[in-house]
Each structure stands twice: as structure tokens, then as C-alpha cells.
Amino acid sequence: MSNNIILEMKNITKTFPGVKALENVNLQVKQGEIHALCGENGAGKSTLMKVLSGVYGYGTYEGDIIFQGKTCEFRDIKQSEELGIVIIHQELALIPYLSIAENIFLGNERKKGGIIDWNETLQRTQELLTKVGLNESPNTLITNIGVGKQQLVEIAKALSKEVKLLILDEPTAALNENDSENLLQLMLEFKRQGISCILISHKLNEISKVADSVTILRDGQTIETLDMHKDEITEDRIISGMVGRDLTNRYPHHESKIGEVVLEVKDWNVFHEQHADRQMIHNANFNLRRGEIVGIAGLMGSGRTELVMSIFGKSYGKKITGTLIKNGKPITNNTVTQAIDNGFAYVTEDRKNYGLILMDDIKRNISLTGLGKITKNTVVNEQEEVMVAEDMRGQMKIKTPNILQKTGNLSGGNQQKVVLGKWIFSGPDILILDEPTRGIDVGAKYEIYTIINRLADEGKTVLVISSELPEILGICDRIYVMNAGRITGEVSREEATQEKLMTYMTRSSS
Template sequence: MTDTILEMRGITKTFPGVKALEDVNLKVKEGEIHALMGENGAGKSTLMKVLSGVYPYGSYNGDILFDNDICKFKDIKDSEKLGIVIIHQELALIPQLSIAENIFLGNERGRRGIVNWNETIVKTRELLNKVGLNESPDSIISSHGVGKQQLVEIAKALSKEVKLLILDEPTAALNEEDSDNLLNLLLELKKQGLTAIIISHKLNEIVKVADSITILRDGKTIETLDVQQDNITEDRIIKGMVGRDLTQRYPAREPKIGGTIFEVKNWHVFHPEQVGRKVIDDVNFHIRAGEIVGIAGLMGAGRTELAMSIFGKSYGTKISGKVIKNGKEVQLNTITKAIDEGIAYVTEDRKHYGLILLDDIKRNISLASLNKLSRNLVIDENREITEAENFRKAMNIKTPSILQKTGNLSGGNQQKVVLSKWILSGPDILILDEPTRGIDVGAKYEIYTIIHQLAAEGKGILIISSELPEILGMCDRIYVMSEGRMTGEVDGKEATQETLMKYMTKSRG
């Protein structure tokens, strides 16, 4: 494992008003798993898009050497011809097509424009076997969970005779079990000689699988670490990423908790498509002023469905139960009514449901508060600009202008825009669904600090998170869900991962 398969020299990439990469260097050895780490906006994804031809030769400065040959990729097909395949954070699968059709889309098995379906099915089975999936090649991709879809993406990459596999946040949307399966698959593929570059913010995963780690900060190469020789710890990686020690992952806080301001009683929700299937079954919980309450649970426990059904009944059918705010029952039949009643919901999927990526930061921040910013149905643009600029500074959103397209921001900065949007609406209750998913440790700390500030103002906070350390580190009180029911309630000071996991795996019995 001494031969260098990839070298990137002096890579510089500039967007209007922003230098995303500046003289970046990267060396990857054949047969290793090489981690690329850094805060959101450090340039990791940009560097991989340069490597894979998403940003073509001529749009950046510097050289790419693969197998000792200089590469000038015009597009992604050029890089794939040499065996460089990238799997982006947003899966590139077509939900309505089968597994086999997705794997060989654009790379069909056949001759003269006619697909050889027998060969396609046989090859698909071989590839699925390689990635440990025992599914029918004919099954529709949308019928499978995100974990299995991620493995299909890897099978698709293997169908292209991949030499260097690039994975951008491959476990961001996966639960712990699916993440472990994927990481173990990577280690198995490494034994078979595959070289991989992995981008991830989950430090424990990187320490588990990586041989080397290159850290970027502010678009520059900081250092490359040998995981085994340098005896790398999570704290050592954090220091390289943020330029300082983070002695505490969660900011210190002295909670000042008042009386109950929000209650949900006897809440029932049925599936919107599967008639008769109850998704939420007799759920009860409450939040007090200044309190940070957590909801833990495995994937499919019903946490997001619960949050969305409360927030304007945006999920489910035949919803029943009571929502009580400040001692009075409220009707939250639409999202507009929920906002008017002082409820905010930060979705787990900011790209699809939280933001308009094609619009600017200013417009995204004002979206939930147009009534407040308008007079006689006309938006006060000066006030809109002032509010957006205030949030840009207060939230430390890294951007040259509030007129920049939101889709150009890093994940952490996009999340700050979503939070800004809802804070501007003036809520009393904030439901935060996976508030730090896909965000680096530095940006996480900033968002945790914002959450603490909101709680200190007397707001009620509900955090839904798949990361148990986050739930334990942030919450005053924790509810646990399993199969659509509340199975436990634990004081934050007394909670442990073992206690929560016991409740999370409790079945209906």
C-alpha cells in the first residue's frame, strides 16, 4: 500500500466573490481508505467535484494525476472511464425504476440499442451479492430504505469497474445499524483492493475505517495524518478542523425552567397511503418554558411523523388528540395556523422542505414572516434586508452577501439560514428535527449555542436526533419512541445510552 494512485497538486477553485479552494494538495495511496475532513465550507465537496469532472478542466487551476497520468476531465463521464466514481450525499437513484435499472442506467448491458435483460439481472445479482444485499433486482428502488439504497449506489459504482470510490457523507441519513453495515462493506472492499475517499463529519466512523486523513480548513490543506502511526483521536481531528481544541462538544448551560407551555395529549396518526396503519399511537408529552426536551428513537420509530403531524397536520390522516399551548387548546390544522400560534418546525430535510435553494438568503430568511414584513400585502424590502443582514451577523453565516443563492452555501450555513427563518417568525415552541445532520463539529457547537440562547429566552425546544450523544449532551428531559409509541421518559442528568437504547428497542409486545 505504498504506491500513490491519486495526486492533486495546487488545486485552486474560485466562485464569484469566494475562493473555495486555494493551492490544495492531496495524495491518496492505492488500496487505502482516505478520509477528507473539515468544517462545512472548508472545500471538501468542491475538491471532489474537481476530481470527478463535475467542475471540468479549465474551470480550476492545478493538476490531477491518476495512475501517474495527468487528467483533464471534461465531465463526469471522463473520470468514470478511468474508474473514478463519486457517490454524492443526495442519492442519484430514480425511485420509480427497479434496482437493476438504476444500477445500469446510462451503462446498459446490450447491443445496438437493445437491452439484454438476462445479462442485466445476472450482473445485478452478482453486484448485490458483493455489497451484501439479498433483494430482487426487479424490486422498485422506492420500496427500500435509505440504507439499502446507499448500498445500491455502491453496487452501481462497482458496475463501472471502479478503482477509486468517492463517498460524500455516505452515512448522513443512515441509522447506526445501516451505518455500521456500510462501513464494514468499505473495509471488505478495501481488502479486495478498492481505494476509497470518504467525506464524513462523524468522527467515530472516520477513526474506525480510515488509514489516512487529510484536513481542509477555509479552502486550504492543513495536514495529512496517518491514523495508525499518529495514534489519532477524535479530539486531535477536531483541533485540525477548527484550529483550536474543543474541550467540550456541548456548551455549558444552567437551565432556568418554568411552567408547562406546550402539551400533546392522546395523539393518534394514521399513514397517509396505507389504510388502517397507525403510525402514531396514543402519544403524550409536554414541554416547559426554557426547557430542551429530546425525542430519541430508531429509524422508523415515528419521531418525524409525530413532529410533522403536530405542525399544521403536514403528515398523516385521521389525526386525533389535543394540542394545548399555555393552558388553552389550539387548532393547528394548517401550517399557517401553526406559525400563527407560535410553533416552528425545522425539518430534517432542509434541501427539500426547509429552503428554496435557487432563491437568495434574504428571501429564505423572510419566508415564514411575510405577514410581519408586509403592509397592505406589499413587502417592506428595506426591513427584509435589515432583518436578513442582522441574522447573517448574529448567526455567523459565512457569505459575502445576503443576496447570494442559498444553494451555494455549505450545509452548516444552510442550516443557520433555516434557523434564522424560524427565529424571525417569533415562535414560542421550536421543533428541531435532526438540527445538526451533516454538519461539522464547529458548526454544531455554534448551533448548540443558538439553541441554548433560545431556551434562555423562555422558549420551549423539542430536539429530535438520531445521535444519542447529542440528545444526552443537550436535553434536560428525554422521551423515547418505538413503533409509534412513547416507551420511556428519562431525566437528562440520569440518562445513559444504554437506558435510551433499552426503551428504543422496546416492542409492542
């Protein structure tokens, strides 16, 4: 092995019941480089990194891991961290009711005489938060910050250890453009310090910006490794390797057939759940039409998720006031059950905590929102449940050997497809999608966009929240823009540009 190679993984094979996730995968990472790992959902990227970090311990896979010239047999994640390999998983693993400081140093406590030194803990936490650009108190509880900020806490936690090889699995998936750019600059700083990084990302523009090398996986096998400095590498070139074909258009063509107004939201106001005097949504007014795909754009903290969650059964907020009018008649969505009965569905941005029962199978997850359709005299018709799950598995192109597969064993993108399938089965009139393609590869994104278009063609109304402006521009008929809890603009598809949206996203009021 060359002296400048810090990591080599040879012929890694990993099998789960009924599926071979990795087959003779090879990977080399150089000292001080940013090495990107690309592939469709289910290609084996996260599985390979879990093998490397000891999540899947020695003896559960075949092949060799050589780190800094020595063959390693990691039996758990603690052993890999002791050598300086730190992984930040796509699905966050923080404890909600501990503070940021407690989460960062959990298992790695700062002690003096056997007692936790809280002064050092808080001081060091503040330094790490400053480094990752998170403006929060070290004493803030994790449950009181959004998923994007939680991602930055995970990164700060990784930096609290003696890192030699940092693995980041979709680190910017929950971040807005500014925070994503700050994180990419942070990775480049790590590179200057001699720290090696493995970056798993579906955002190919980020890979093109920071990566030195790219290894492409497809169906659990190594396809190729590309040198970003030597080869003529384009995003289309990477996509072709990932999906095994050329993807000429990332957004499917769609001719909208927009009908009458289905939903009007008038003078909507929402206050914070913990801080009763903090208003999150200010006099929001908007409408949605039948067969229309409407986007909500805004920076992190603009109030997009708080707005739609408060509408969906008041699942967020206190002192909620305003009027909902559906099909010309006032309605009340005081509970999630009532919202579902009124024809609403909400695909959450946080599928792990709020979208799925990870320990249950695909079949049960898909049927949850529509049990009344397959139940007679309080007894679920299991044959119908199987038929529904198989139908959704096909529609959503969920990569799994069968519908009895544990949902927690699926890749992040396939989990997202299960969430979407679950809500489609409920038969909504109004489908709210909060970051529907977060953590999903370009091929699967196209499939999701096609499904969204089909739902609109069937007369459904689709409301999409996305942090990716090209996505909003590519699929939406009309776009509302939010900043600081206020709707600051409304733009048609014909008028919309990234520059115009960004202007509204930074505007103080409408």
C-alpha cells in the same frame, strides 16, 4: 509519483464569484486505502471532490489531477466514472418517482439486443441491496423510502459501476448507528478488495475506526495529512487542525430554566400516506415545557419524523387523530400555515427538498417564513428584508460573501444554518429540530448548540430529533424514546445513559 499512489491532486485552486473556495490544495491517496478528508463546513471538502469527479470540469479550476499515473482532464462526471472514480454526494440525487432498480441503473442500463433486460436489472439490484443491507424491493419507488434508505440506494448505485476510487461525502449522516456500522464494515471490505475510498465525514469516531490517512482542510487550504497508523492521532488532535484552536467541550454548559407545560400531545395516531391500513404512530402521549430542550431518540423507522411532521400542520400522514393542547387550550394544526400561526416551526431533516429554495438567494430563503412581518399592503419592504437577513447571517455565522449568494452554492452545513435562521425569524414558541446538526462539523455544531440554548433561555420550547445519542445526552433536559411508532420510554437528563436509551429503542411497547 510512487507506484502505490492511485490519485494525486496538485495545487488545486477553485474560485467562485466573490470567494476563493480552494487555494493550492494538495492530496495524495494510496491504492486500497481509506483516506479521510476533514474540515469545517465551507473548508472546501465537497468542492475539491467535485473538481476530482468532473462536476466542476477541466478549465474551471487551476491545478492537476493525476489518476493511476496519468494526468486527467475530466470535463464531466461521465468521464471520471469511465475511469472508475465514483462519487456519492452529500445531497442525494435520486429521481423520486422511479423505482430503486431504475435509479441504480439509470444511464448504466442492463440491455439485451438494445432492450432493457428487466430480469437481470432486478436480480442485480437485489444483490446490491443485500450488499448494502437495505431490505426493500427493487420495485419500490424512491419517494416511498426515507432519506436514510435513499443514501443506501446511492451507495448501491455506485457499486453497480466498476469502482476503483469511491468518494463518499458524509455517507452515514442520515443513517442510524447500526446502519452506519454496516457501511463502515462495507468500506473495510472494499479496502480488502483493493478499492480506494475517500471518506468525508464529521463523525470523527468513524474516521478513527476506519481511516488509514487524514487530510485536513481549513479555509480552502491544505493544513496537514496525518498517518493514522504512525502518528499519535486523537479526535481532539483532528479537531484542533480543523478549527485552528482547541475545542475543550463539545457541548456548551447550560443551566435550564424550565417553566410550565406549553404543549400536550394526547392519544396521537397516524397512518401511512400510501398504505391506509399501516399505522405509523400508535397512541403517542407527551408534553413539552417552556424553556425546555426535549429530545426524541429512536432507530431509523421508529416514527420520530412521522410524529413531528404530523403535528406540524399534518404535513405527513392520513387519518390523523388525537388532541393538541397549547397553553391549556385545544388547538388544531390542520395546515402548515395554521401550525406557523399557532407558534410552531419545523426544521426538516431533508433541507434540500423541503427546507430551502436552492436556486434563490440567502436573503429570500431567510425571510420566507416571516414575510408578514416585513410586508405592508402586500409589498415586501426590501430594506427590512436585507436587515433581517444580515442579522441572521451574523447570528448563525453563515460563511458567505454576502446575503445575495445563491443558497445552492453554500456548503451543506451553511445551508442548514440558513434553514434554522429562517425558522427563528418566524418567531416560534415551539421549535422542532429534526437532525439539526446532520452534516455539520464539530465547530459549527457547538454554535448550533449555543443557539439552541439561547432559544431555551428566551423561553422557547425546543424539541430535538437526533440519531446521535451523545448529542441527545449532551444537550437535552428530558428525552422521549420511540420504537415502531410508539413512545417506549421517558428519561430525565440525570438518569439518561446510552445503554438505557438503547434499551427503550429496542423495546416493543411501553
